[in-house]
Amino acid sequence: MHSTMPDTPLTIARILEYGSTVQGSSTVATWTGDGFDRRTYAEVGERAARLAHALRTSLGLSVGTRPEDRQGVVATFMWNNARHLELFLAVPAMGAVLHTLNVRMPVEQLAYTVRHAGDEVIVVDSGLLGEFAALLPRLPAAVRHIVVAGPGDRTPLSGFAGEVHDYEQLIAGMPSDYPWEEDLDERxxxxxxxxxxxxxxxKGVVYSHRSIHLHCLQVAAPNRYDLTNRETVFPIAPMYHVNAWxxxxxxxxTGADLLLADRHTGPGPLSRVIEAGRPTFASAVPTVWTMLSQEWDARPRDISSLRRGLVGGSACPPALMAAYRDRYSVELLHAWGMTETSSLATTALPPRGVDAERERAYRATQGQFPLSVRFRIVDEQGVVVPNDDVATGELQVRGPCxxxxxxxxxGVPERPAEGFTPDGWLRTGDVGRVSPDGYLTLTDRAKDVIKSGGEFISGVALETALAEHPAVVEAAVVAVPDDRWGERPLAAVSLRAGSGVALADLRDFLSRHVASWMVPERWAVVASVPKTSVGKYDKRDIQDRYAQGRLDVVHLGRRPGDRAGDRAGLIGM
Amino acid sequence: MHSTMPDTPLTIARILEYGSTVQGSSTVATWTGDGFDRRTYAEVGERAARLAHALRTSLGLSVGTRPEDRQGVVATFMWNNARHLELFLAVPAMGAVLHTLNVRMPVEQLAYTVRHAGDEVIVVDSGLLGEFAALLPRLPAAVRHIVVAGPGDRTPLSGFAGEVHDYEQLIAGMPSDYPWEEDLDERxxxxxxxxxxxxxxxKGVVYSHRSIHLHCLQVAAPNRYDLTNRETVFPIAPMYHVNAWxxxxxxxxTGADLLLADRHTGPGPLSRVIEAGRPTFASAVPTVWTMLSQEWDARPRDISSLRRGLVGGSACPPALMAAYRDRYSVELLHAWGMTETSSLATTALPPRGVDAERERAYRATQGQFPLSVRFRIVDEQGVVVPNDDVATGELQVRGPCxxxxxxxxxGVPERPAEGFTPDGWLRTGDVGRVSPDGYLTLTDRAKDVIKSGGEFISGVALETALAEHPAVVEAAVVAVPDDRWGERPLAAVSLRAGSGVALADLRDFLSRHVASWMVPERWAVVASVPKTSVGKYDKRDIQDRYAQGRLDVVHLGRRPGDRAGDRAGLIGM
Structure with a gap:
């Protein structure tokens, strides 16, 4: 039966129009180092219109309104700032495609993505021209324009064969309204x-207007970012990765005000942004929350505006959540997602009416999926297991985002067999279980599981336990080859300055929290755990350093007094 | 460019699947008169599956997955209860169409809608069989099955030519899972x-899977119902009208628990549901909120669980909002919507940082539109006016809901010229203005404006002013013919028992709040203002009673001491 409801599409143009009109008096504030550069959403709307005109008429960018149309691609090599926001909105709203380059990605990979994505225009923050220069000789000829955002020396671009533009000059004098694509196919x-x-x-994920619009409705919900025009949000997570979540x-x-830190990504400057901008909500990886907490230990700040923080990207140690709750009255909300799930999927808001202990346990899970994500846990035989909080397997997901x-x-989408099941579910590579009331607990990355003597050891479980020790700042546990057991865990830890703790103390601490056969024999103290370009633990790097003998490893035997005959012994360890 | 995101549809089946699995331990509780009949969402899911099997196999209902497919239509003649919830979910999720019959609609209109909608099955609450009997002789032959929900005497159905079934017998023994339509076209x-x-x-509005799914995401937002699995919601607004909002x-x-009052719609029983069920949120028309407040004046109740109430359907008097805030610590959130906008559109959550007076002013507006509704204000010349909180005109809206x-x-959708603009905007018939920060203020229904001597008087403005008087329970102001001025306002008021106020006192009170030429000369005291089947003031009925001399009208002259030469005089009044 025909409904009487229309086919009005779910687009970025609608988000731009809504924000710049109904919420036009809300503001985006970019940190300059000693204050904010503020503009209203109405002004962002006008500048986005100017930008779209400039891209279309001055740079000749193609636009399309159907999946089969050719669309020009604009890449960005930028921090979190208001110009990046204008690009976020204008480029898709005009019918082109935005490709955010990860400024911390190795240059070979960056060059690969520029070529693979078909980038034609790259917008670069002037403060990043030095870093960008390394990419310059590897740019394909398809890149015809570089637009520099902000003042500064352009000489790093002197070798570029195409045209170089100044962002402000490019948009100056352009009309401040634009016929945004109303009837664009949302796919x-x-x-x-x-x-x-x-x-x-x-691997390139290409988000559709529909997927971003729906994800936007999902993340604003009360058990996620909880956004209205009464809030101020501070995305610390970078705009160059997964649409800044x-x-x-x-x-x-929603009309929530935005704070953006620009190039000021260290804990000191971020703290000043929080103090001066008074956000009610912020989003970051655990490492950043840890750094901020350390910063505030050293130099107290007024962070009283913060009500909730979203922790995604890696598992958040429960001790960190407890510290934020007890010391700053900030609710750190645990979350899980991937580039492939449009970022945020689950969040761990506990159900009501549970006691403090169960509340902590719920908060330590990855949380509940939203309406828009279907999930299943599949064991090694490919069988879907029940949500009984016991049966464990690979997490597989699907849905409009x-x-x-x-x-x-x-440019045609491809579905590699290792990434998807034959019936179309995304294989996340994460291993875990789901409770009867729908809370996901991830126990490991499939590839990070340590296979020791025929039994599995969860590196993440050891990391979580270690992070509870007051002297531990960061702890990464990786699998390393072992002659007797096949693989054994190695723990790389960074320690609080002046804590005076010995590795044997950590070993003993860990032995009280996990089965003794799981406790690593190999330990290394590191200044900080190496990270990937998006701030996750780079376990591959630790494994490589170990293999090449570039890690100072201390070998610790079993804790004195531990008896044989524990579980490992029973299964033949 | 092709995105890599899939076409996963937005369906009711997904809502059913999500609620009955991830949120399967949440509950729906139906009031029995002295307690709750409770079942989990997992049980609702199983019973919905049984119901779908029964409708498909026992009653031969057609299902379809594309707009052009034939789909069977199941009508309901029911209160708010768990069986109605099962029908809400199962019928669309299986690919059929649910038509909720308004149990308070006049029987001729009901018969018209049954025929027009193509109803084939009608499910009737056993307690409503008496009311339903009046419709029975007017049912078209297409209605082949009547399903009675609940125990009781079936003799009122003895004249029915088709088959009569018992709901529980019908679904008994059916399988508790059903292959819900996964790949249904969301339109x-x-x-x-x-x-x-x-x-x-x-006029029939046919909602699509897409429109309901999107509306569902919209209303759960923090500035609307604000729903998570920590809340308990009590929809007092009936399920038989606009999907119970x-x-x-x-x-x-979202996993919020549901309370349903079944046939217990009076203020006493509703209060008992609130006391026993401890909802955090409830939704109702202003009349119900007024009745509840009067009830609690007479008989104090523990309503401390209530945090927010949504007021929709008609304008909410600011005095009522203030009373709920001051006396019960309940935030009554003002809202506007129509059957045509899938119910709720705007809500009036004020921006932060405004003083108490401005906060009250914001709360008295109809509020801000959500992302999913585009709007414009169009004057009598058809020109779109600016959002300056001054320029007034007809509200027009469009969007996916x-x-x-x-x-x-x-059965083919028709777009009557009086209801829509040539470019496809819905003409709401409501008149108002929008502020620069996006807050809508409705001043009148276009058809309710009183045209007095070439000048317009807002009946709604007079009603709002009158409602502030402590003796006034309800006040309706309608246009009546006047020999001299064309039309003049007539005020019909119901008064608090024992208030001892005279109509002249109300006239004087009103004179202090509006221009004196707007003050009605014609006044009537009524036991209660007549209402339509969805609880709105039935102004047509008041006008008819006046025309037929069935209203006791008191004529009051101008307030003593008021001078001539006010605005009305200047324009020739």
């Missing part, structure tokens, strides 16, 4: 992000 | 509701 490409895997080439779009879609393919070499 | 019809206009035949779907989509047509006689 058309809007933005692109490449995964930052440590093996193989990066859709925070900029959600702010525009979950990618069903990667961008192929010719 | 396919899901539910139908007929408007309850006081003139002409009711999407509350049941939103509860399933706003109907673009009505169901035609042959």
């Amino acid at each position: 058309t490409a809007a933005t692109m992000c490449y995964t930052s895997g440590t093996t193989g080439n990066p 859709t925070v900029p779009h959600a702010a525009f879609a 979950v990618t069903a393919a990667y961008r192929g070499a010719d | 396919t019809a899901a539910t139908m509701c007929y408007t309850s206009g006081t003139t002409g035949n009711p 999407t509350v049941p779907h939103a509860a399933f989509a 706003v109907t673009a047509a009505y169901r035609g006689a042959d």
